[in-house]
Amino acid sequence: MKIVFATNNQNKLKEVRALLPTLEILSLQDINCFEEIEETKTTLEGNAKLKADYISNNYGYDCFADDTGLEVEALDGKPGVYSARYAGEPANAEKNIQKLLSEMKEEKNRIAKFRTVIALNLNKHQYLFEGVCKGHITQQKQGEKGFGYDPIFVPNGFTKSFAEMSMDAKGAISHRGKAIQELITFLNTI
Secondary structure (H helix, E strand, O other), X not given: OEEEEOOOOHHHHHHHHHHOOOOEEEOOHHHOOOOOOOOOOOOHXXXXXXXXXHHHHHHOOOXXXXXXXXXXXXXXXXXXXXXHHOOOOOOOHHHHHHHHHHHOOOOOOOEEEEEEEEEEEEOOEEEEEEXXXXXXXXXXXXXXXXXXXXXXXXXXXXXXXXHHOOHHHHHHHOHHHHHHHHHHHHHOOO
């Protein structure tokens, strides 16, 4: 089965291909989609649907798209849907991390969660899947692997940040891994 993953993020693409080895996952580049799909919605669900619909409507492919946000309790759920561009345009992971650590500098409540929503457009129907990984924000960066906020997020029950884990270890417990598992379970039923 061939399906498009509607993302330009090569790190996400690599991570998802590793989680779904039985599917042929096409990138946006593989289908000659080079335009930037604007994420204009105010929810993760809205942005995931928007991206999946864009590919299905304009390119005719079955596809899935995700949107992910880091939700920090002490910051009333921020950065949330704005996680990728939290420090402004253009998106820059290092600046986002520094802004978040600065805002959390004096904060004792470091509870946070990553949340991923996947919208799947398949055979003219749309399905939503969600994955959540609870944890906390570290005081400083830990590790060199992963991407985004991985160096400052430690999942509950672990002492290592996502950036200190192998891709397989992270995928087994991460928000994206959980949402992908829901997607896999669903695809195996059709």
